[in-house]
Amino acid sequence: MVNAVILGAGESDRTPLPGRTAIDMGVEAALGAIRDAGLKIADIDGVVTGYSLAERHLDFSADLAESLGIRPMWSQTNSRSGATGSSIVVNAALAVLGGACTTALVVWADNRVSGNPDDMAGALAASLSAFEVASGPLITTQYGLIAQSYMSRWGATAEDLASVAVQFRKHAGLNEQAKYRAPITVDDVLSSPMASSPLHRLECALVTDYGGAVVVTRSDRVPDAHDPVHILGFGEALSHSSILRNRDLFTTGHTAAGRSSSLAFEMAGLGPADLDMAQIYDCFTITVLMLMEDFGLCGRGEAGAAVRDGLLDREGPLPSNTNGGLLSNASGGILHVTEAVRQMRGNAGSHQLARCPETALVHGNGGILGAQTTMILGRR
Amino acid sequence: MAMEPAAELWHEWAQGRLCFQECDACEAIQHPPGPVCGTCHSTSLHLAPSDGHAALVSWSTVHRAPAPEFAADVPYTIGLVSLRGGALVQARVLPGMSPEGWEPGLPATLRLGEVAGRPQPVIDRVGG
Numbered sequence: 358m359v360n361a362v363i364l365g366a367g368e369s370d371r372t373p374l375p376g377r378t379a380i381d382m383g384v385e386a387a388l389g390a391i392r393d394a395g396l397k398i399a400d401i402d403g404v405v406t407g408y409s410l411a412e413r414h415l416d417f418s419a420d421l422a423e424s425l426g427i428r429p430m431w432s433q434t435n436s437r438s439g440a441t442g443s444s445i446v447v448n449a450a451l452a453v454l455g456g457a458c459t460t461a462l463v464v465w466a467d468n469r470v471s472g473n474p475d476d477m478a479g480a481l482a483a484s485l486s487a488f489e490v491a492s493g494p495l496i497t498t499q500y501g502l503i504a505q506s507y508m509s510r511w512g513a514t515a516e517d518l519a520s521v522a523v524q525f526r527k528h529a530g531l532n533e534q535a536k537y538r539a540p541i542t543v544d545d546v547l548s549s550p551m552a553s554s555p556l557h558r559l560e561c562a563l564v565t566d567y568g569g570a571v572v573v574t575r576s577d578r579v580p581d582a583h584d585p586v587h588i589l590g591f592g593e594a595l596s597h598s599s600i601l602r603n604r605d606l607f608t609t610g611h612t613a614a615g616r617s618s619s620l621a622f623e624m625a626g627l628g629p630a631d632l633d634m635a636q637i638y639d640c641f642t643i644t645v646l647m648l649m650e651d652f653g654l655c656g657r658g659e660a661g662a663a664v665r666d667g668l669l670d671r672e673g674p675l676p677s678n679t680n681g682g683l684l685s686n687a688s689g690g691i692l693h694v695t696e697a698v699r700q701m702r703g704n705a706g707s708h709q710l711a712r713c714p715e716t717a718l719v720h721g722n723g724g725i726l727g728a729q730t731t732m733i734l735g736r737r
Numbered sequence: 738m739a740m741e742p743a744a745e746l747w748h749e750w751a752q753g754r755l756c757f758q759e760c761d762a763c764e765a766i767q768h769p770p771g772p773v774c775g776t777c778h779s780t781s782l783h784l785a786p787s788d789g790h791a792a793l794v795s796w797s798t799v800h801r802a803p804a805p806e807f808a809a810d811v812p813y814t815i816g817l818v819s820l821r822g823g824a825l826v827q828a829r830v831l832p833g834m835s836p837e838g839w840e841p842g843l844p845a846t847l848r849l850g851e852v853a854g855r856p857q858p859v860i861d862r863v864g865g
């Protein structure tokens with residue numbers, strides 16, 4: 358059966374530099390991905406990109422394609438909040454499978470630090486309705502409301518949530534590119550300043566520059582001797598824009614990731630027990646716990662205990678966020694994708710897993726647990 | 738003069754009338770208001786007065802203001818409450834009330850107040 362495949366992955370340097378643009382980092386990541394794929398720029402006939410919060414672009418994909426000197430037959434700019442990094446790979450898979458193009462370049466880059474945006478908080482608050490903003494919430498507050506509800510429902514503890522940040526920091530320790538590498542303890546997390554209860558500063562995603570890219574084509578077009586990563590399944594789902602319109606978040610605690618992951622597993626013909634690795638969107642510690650339960654990696658209310666028992670550890674049953682994730686490595690959900698591809702192809706460098714994963718789940722979450730995109734990757 | 742549902746709701750609140758959007762067809766309360774009922778997809782909705790009776794769903798205490806107009810209030814608690822039928826309202830908890838001992842399901846009361854100078858519902862009581 359023909360499916361979409363990822364031929365290569367690239368990441369830009371993330372050191373903030375005055376004047377460095379989102380396009381600069383997108384181009385750097387794209388050139389890396391094209392090289393890793395064993396292709397030339399001229400082979401690219403499709404481009405799909407994410408959006409920038411720091412810079413204005415009417416069509417980011419157009420500005421990126423022009424900077425690379427290409428005139429693709431298919432191009433798209435996707436704005437699906439945090440889910441964008443995974444969603445643009447799904448867009449590319451649909452484009453190559455549907456015949457809109459043959460070889461799609463997938464890029465998400467943003468200069469959230471170098472761009473020195475004067476109203477980053479305002480740009481993020483645009484994801485909330487006026488009826489939320491009026492009470493004075495941070496984005497963290499909206500996740501905090503969900504976290505408080507989760508803790509009340511299951512008796513989960515602050516230590517359960519903090520253990521997610523501790524686990525991913527441990528992974529970042531081996532990643533030479535990670536922003537924060539020094540080990541932290543549960544006590545360190547719980548003694549970091551409270552951002553919006555129950556979430557502490559060390560439970561929130563970093564804000565960094567980033568650029569990541571992959572190249573997607575069809576499995577029947579893979580160059581000889583090339584060793585691709587197959588996109589075996591994917592699924593997307595959307596439950597709400599405002600959390601006020603989705604009471605499930607506060608009753609059952611279910612998100613649309615249950616549906617997106619079911620679709621992806623079904624398409625792949627695999628289940629949670631078949632996974633060798635996961636890269637889970639970790640904008641806050643609570644996000645990871647709730648998504649794990651939606652994926653069926655553990656029972657409802659059991660994710661904290663599973664993390665404390667080492668389920669997600671790089672030496673454990675399901676190594677996850679092996680680069681340190683959004684919590685310790687860098688911003689940008691596209692880096693969950695590039696990390697998965699690198700680990701599976703055995704070129705993750707200093708933090709390569711001892712055994713290259715044969716299967717992986719990659720998941721992006723957007724808005725306040727509203728937009729969900731799941732992919733199941735494999736080596737067959 | 739006809740107004741969009743959101744503008745109409747802000748207007749009512751500014752006039753001192755606590756109300757929320759209700760569907761003409763299925764009677765669901767909907768918040769934030771919109772042009773279509775999220776329960777039955779009817780496009781016929783109106784604003785209905787509320788007695789402010791609600792139940793506590795969740796809460797979070799904010800330690801860093803998202804914008805200058807909220808800075809003087811830090812730290813402050815934001816509560817989430819549900820109205821009849823489950824519609825959720827997010828509102829500032831009045832100063833002096835501590836979330837210690839709170840749990841979901843406690844009775845809570847909304848009344849009109851002001852946050853950062855803007856009239857809107859606030860939570861003025863949680864529990865007995």
Ligand SMILES: [Zn+2]
Nearest residue numbers: 760763774777
């Ligand atoms: Zn209705």
